Amino acid sequence: MRGTVLHGTGDVRLEDMPEPGVWRATDAVVRVVASCVCGSDLWGYRGIAPVEGPKRMGHEFVGVVEAVGSEVRTVRPGDFVIAPFAVSDGTCAHCRNGIHTSCERGGYWGGTARAGHDIDGGQAEYVVSPFADGTLVATPGFPDASAVPGLLTLSDVMGTGHHAAVSAKVGPGDKVVVVGDGAVGLCAVLAASRLGAERVVAMSRHADRQALATAFGATDIVATRGDEGVAEVRDLLGGGADAVLECVGTKESMDQALHAVRPGGRLGYVGVPAGGPEFPVRHLFGNNIAVAGGVAPVRAYFDDLLPAVLNGEIDPGRVFDAEYPLDRVADAYTDMDNRKVIKPLLRP
Amino acid sequence: MRGTVLHGTGDVRLEDMPEPGVWRATDAVVRVVASCVCGSDLWGYRGIAPVEGPKRMGHEFVGVVEAVGSEVRTVRPGDFVIAPFAVSDGTCAHCRNGIHTSCERGGYWGGTARAGHDIDGGQAEYVVSPFADGTLVATPGFPDASAVPGLLTLSDVMGTGHHAAVSAKVGPGDKVVVVGDGAVGLCAVLAASRLGAERVVAMSRHADRQALATAFGATDIVATRGDEGVAEVRDLLGGGADAVLECVGTKESMDQALHAVRPGGRLGYVGVPAGGPEFPVRHLFGNNIAVAGGVAPVRAYFDDLLPAVLNGEIDPGRVFDAEYPLDRVADAYTDMDNRKVIKPLLRP
Known part of the structure; x- marks a missing residue:
């Protein structure tokens, strides 16, 4: 499968990567339906934040679950899921306080979990989600394609x-x-x-x-x-x-x-x-x-915001003013960096 | 009359001063019943905050109104009043928002009002209160002497x-x-x-x-x-x-x-x-x-705290663990500085 890697200032590439799999009993494999580029991705791309070695990119995505580990209870193969930009176990004291971004075992997509393992990036064809129960949120029913941009905004x-x-x-x-x-x-x-x-x-x-x-x-x-x-x-x-x-x-x-x-x-x-x-x-x-x-614990807001998006009360998906196929991810970065687009949506 | 002046590091004196008077139509003259020394008074006394010339001291006091200007409506001669540590006109946008410390015309006891005039210090025999309606709070009825320490804590x-x-x-x-x-x-x-x-x-x-x-x-x-x-x-x-x-x-x-x-x-x-x-x-x-x-808009809390003190729900006056006559104000500073006392109460 292919995923996005930032190598240095202005140097972002789509690359071949190992196929995904259920590595841990709490994992889910997600086939990405849509992801996007974040303003914070540009800190590294612009050289404002140092890039130390190749970094897997993308912390916002939605997709379809293809496989789950034996301990996963809340999402099943075939579910449409939204990934908050932080991985969280859903059970530690901070998650229970609604501060999932401070999860004792979690971390960020493209980074390293506090539990120790690396985490995939979301600007990719597939993502292995750790702590699938605590991290992913399944929509009630499978959404229309038109709902995808709005749902994707709930990632971040x-x-x-x-x-x-x-x-x-x-x-x-x-x-x-x-x-x-x-x-x-x-x-x-x-x-x-x-x-x-x-x-x-x-x-x-x-x-x-x-x-x-x-x-x-x-x-x-x-x-x-x-x-x-x-x-x-x-x-x-x-x-x-x-x-x-x-x-x-x-x-x-x-x-x-x-x-x-x-x-x-x-x-x-x-x-x-x-x-x-x-x-x-x-x-x-x-x-x-x-x-x-601070770093938004967006996982805590799904109860409020997911229904508001699904019932049309709000239409935040309008922030995506351009779509790119994933193999043009470098162009998406360039165009966002140049303020040619507000926020580019990526389709694998 | 006599009042307290800080001249420099460790140099605080009780000095003769001009007699008080109703200088402005919104003034009230208050005979001080009790005042005290604040931890923040020690910043200047210790030389941590620079002292630029002699400074009149004391921003916490209670007393009895002796005279009021022609425009004063809410306090009358004979009233027992509590002075919040900030002077406030009670009418500007910030006062209406409950942030009396940011009053557009007020200031602090011992300092200069934003309206332009100097303001007396409270470690004194008398104080002229500017903006008496917006600043002073009269107690319902004249309190027992035993209530004075508790009421004084509402100053600050x-x-x-x-x-x-x-x-x-x-x-x-x-x-x-x-x-x-x-x-x-x-x-x-x-x-x-x-x-x-x-x-x-x-x-x-x-x-x-x-x-x-x-x-x-x-x-x-x-x-x-x-x-x-x-x-x-x-x-x-x-x-x-x-x-x-x-x-x-x-x-x-x-x-x-x-x-x-x-x-x-x-x-x-x-x-x-x-x-x-x-x-x-x-x-x-x-x-x-x-x-x-931040700097506490204590004036905004009187509706809640004054009844709680008067009805005995709370007894914050216990923080005063020593009393000094005003002419021993220098000893009060020394003893507080040395942590010999928690908070000294001063009686003119």
Whole structure:
């Protein structure tokens, strides 16, 4: 079978790999139906995060179960499953607390499980899922092909945008600012709107993303950035936002986000810190700004979000604005890196 | 009249000052019945925070109103009043949001109001309160002398300990750790216990403070600190606390607090950052640790805490373990600095 490997800056390749198999009693073999490229994949691709040797890529995918180990109980061959971007055993204290990303035995696709073994990447034809019961979520019934993009967003971007909004305690009547117009930022707009925010300000300079933000419920668009953007937001909201959702992870975006929060307001952040700053404790202390978020435990949000996608309440699949066959995965990276596309969907 | 002035490291004096008066239509003149020394007063006294010229001291006091300006509506001469440690106009957007510490025109006792004028210190015989309606809280009826210490804690330490607990969302069943065994930390123990925490671990090395923590509801005492203390707490709570309340403000105490939080847990912090670190964003991100707190808007907590003190539900006045006449204010600083007393009460 074939899978995607990042070898270094700008060097991503589809390669032949060993065939999948049930290696452990808790494994499931999944035939990938769709996967995609994440903004965080670009940190390595761009050389911002160091790449130490070849790395299997892809942490978002949906597919069909082909085989399961003897201890697997909740998914069966033929099931359509969604893979959260983190592998989790579902049984440890952290999983029981709903923080599956801190699972004592889990890890990330393309990485190494805390239990010790390597984990496959999702930009591939097949994936062996460890801890299948704790990790994979089967849909009720086999979904229509049209539902695939929306379901795929539950692997990461929709759950992550939702995590930003939940962490910032977005609720009815809130004035919310979203920093970042990538797929996660756009999903954060959708999540904030769904949770009842009265105003949702999307900060974006790109017409296509502005349009999707508006379709997802943004009430205002601010195209300026940095100090200028902060000033515009503060004017618009009469002094700052109740909640700001940071969905980028750079020093600049975090500064912008923090200064858009009103005293007593909340920052929800999900952008992977990419050499970003530490939080400025005196600014937070003096202004009583709460900070919450982190690597999103999207597995915990399926009970809420899966029905919302299946019944059409939300349509986060619209973040995929281009499809590529898997053998053009390198082009998908290039086009996303160049901001030619918001988020590329890959079909094996 | 006489008031307390800090001139430099270790140099605090009671001095003659101009008599008080109603300078502005929103002022009230308060005859101080009791005030006290705060742990944060010691930052300047110890030379940790620079002292730039003589500074009037004291931000916690209770007293009796002697005169009011023509626009004052909610307090009258003869009223017994409690002064929150921040002056607030009660009308600006931040006050309406309950973040009185960010009041657009207010400030701190002994400092300068954002409206422009200097503000008296509370370790004095009299205080002129600006924005009397927005700042001072009158008790229902004139309290017994025995109630004075408890009411005085609402100026700062009880409200601040409560803010730590509220910021960390302490609720029924939670396992809570309190870092800091000063008056604020002890009040945080009391607040966490009152809010329903199942376990409250007080980190303290001093027998007198351990005893008071236990009286305030601590279920466990941990006398070790740093990495050793964190390890002990994690053992005790099976992996870390749901909520940690940081009530010191040093780099060491913040590190200790952050590492005692379980993944997905909350840090509530109220210790004034004294050259402390920035928050380590990658640790917070990777573990989904929420951080909230800051300079406590204690004015917002009177509706909840004043009845609790008056009806005897809580007795935070026990943090005052020594009384000094105001002319011995220098001794009060010395004894608090030497940890001979937890918190000294001053009587003019």
